[in-house]
Amino acid sequence: MNASSRTRVGIAVGVAGLLLLGLIIVSPMLMMPGIPSFIGTNPTTDCEDDVQTEEVSDSAASDIPPDLLELYKKHGKKIGVQWNVLAAVGKRETDHFRSNLPGVKSGTNYAGAAGPMQFLISTWGGKARIPIPSQFNGYASDGDGDGVADVYNPADAILGAARMLKRNGAPENVRRALFVYNRAWWYVDQVEAIAKKYAKSGDVKLPPQADPNCDEPLVQAAPSxxxxxxxxxxxxxxxxxxxxxxxxxxxxxxxxxxxxxxxxxxxxxxxxxxxxxxxxxxxxxxxxxxxxxxxxxxxxxxxxxxxxxxxxxxxxxxxxxxxxxxxxxxxxxxxxxxxxxxxxxxxxxxxxxxxxxxxxxxxx
Incomplete structure (x- = not known):
């Protein structure tokens, strides 16, 4: 998605720094040689709900609302991407859903982006709320099991963002996945810096392997x-x-x-x-x-x-x-x-x- 956001970076910057939130690139990586086995569609009822156990930094604990921290870790674990990268995207886009700018909690901003993770409605699936299961074109996801993929629901939006990052190279190639999310290297640098602050290790490490029951594979075995x-x-x-x-x-x-x-x-x-x-x-x-x-x-x-x-x-x-x-x-x-x-x-x-x-x- 074409996006050019300026949301708050780090903890000290105020919400006013989100003035250019709207131009987010959410779209869905180089995984050579061979065919990558990414993860990508609707979760099944067998999906494991255990969250990632990596400790958070003091910075993350003081900045991320507890309910959202649980969602970042839960959906990161399910899909197989770094929870702190998901959290950094949420910070960069809407300050963990605290922003009251247009398109965050209702409607869209001038670029058509919506929700806590700032998906274009067209990228989400054509409308803000979609019944699940459903045939849709996009990253619409049901993260809380209520049968609806709601772009304004943090549980749904964070799961959708995890899938988008996974389809585009995370967890191995986080920078390239973030570049697809928002086609600007300055954005990638800023999100990566936030992610490092959020992890107690101060780094962006590979997460545990995703539960294979959570999604169908993005790429099936090639017939030849x-x-x-x-x-x-x-x-x-x-x-x-x-x-x-x-x-x-x-x-x-x-x-x-x-x-x-x-x-x-x-x-x-x-x-x-x-x-x-x-x-x-x-x-x-x-x-x-x-x-x-x-x-x-x-x-x-x-x-x-x-x-x-x-x-x-x-x-x-x-x-x-x-x-x-x-x-x-x-x-x-x-x-x-x-x-x-x-x-x-x-x-x-x-x-x-x-x-x-x-x-x-x-x-x-």
Whole structure:
């Protein structure tokens, strides 16, 4: 999400320092080699509720409201991100929900951001309150088990923020995950500094491994080594900006990142969405797998059988996409949208099958 916030940093600065809260980048990392096993969707009833046991610093104990401290630790443990990083984001965005600026407790600020962790409503799921379970596009989460994902509810918003950070590289690559959260390195530096003050160790350490029952994996096992390499390239581009006509290395458009991900492994597919749609073999919804393409009736020149937007499936319900210039950086999102048109499998195109065979023979 495009965000440019100036909230309070540290304990001594007053709430007036939050004047530029609104331009938060919440969107959903380089995890090479291989495919990362991030965590990402709705919690299950088997999710373990034990909080992380790392001691907090005196600074954290005096600054973070006890109920929010429990939520930071609880959801950090569940999803597998550092509780003190979550807490630092909450501090940086709304001073742990103390701010009374527009968009914190109701409505949105001028950038469309809302709630204690400052999600764009479009990034949360299209509206501020969403029934759960539900098919949604975003980070809407039910952190208190009441069946509703409420962007203004700290329990829900903190869980959503934990998922966003996890999808973009935390806990191993915290700085890159924070850069996707708010696309500014000064923001990353400030949040990291707060996080270090909050931990008694004075550092940002790796947390205990997340409970695997808490979420479905962000990336499923690749069906082949070729697909694993395709996904690795695409996922490595997260955090980079959208650029119409872009094919990297610094920016991409929706079809450009897919074209380059396939090209990176030696496979040629069409460059544009309009060319990619008829190129792959059509597959039924529900049979899609990582590496397949998902198309939408959205974007310029779109029509009933002429999609204007494309993403790459990374697991059931999730894709990596370069959406638009104002939609934030390249990230993993949900493909469960009303505009979804269908799925294709480029690897089943006869020309690509022949290319794969040549690559396999060359490797012998």
């Amino acid at each position: 080594d070729v697909v694993a390499k395709i996904l690795a390239y695409a996922l490595a581009q997260r955090g980079k900006p959208y650029l119409w006509g872009g094919t990297g290395p610094d920016a991409f458009d929706c079809s450009g990142i897919i074209y380059m991900a396939y090209r990176n492994v030696g496979l040629d597919i069409p460059r544009t969405t309009f060319g990619q749609w008829p190129f792959g073999v059509k597959i039924e919804a529900g049979t899609e797998q990582p590496g397949d393409l998902v198309f939408f009736n959205a974007g310029p020149g779109t029509g009933p059988n002429n999609p204007g937007h494309v993403g790459m499936v990374v697991s059931k319900g999730k894709m990596i996409e370069a959406r638009c210039r104002l939609c934030g950086p390249i990230k993993v999102t949900s493909y469960r949208r009303d505009s979804l048109m269908g799925f294709t499998r480029p690897l089943q195109n006869p020309a690509v099958l022949e290319q794969v065979k040549k690559l396999e023979n060359a490797a012998l």
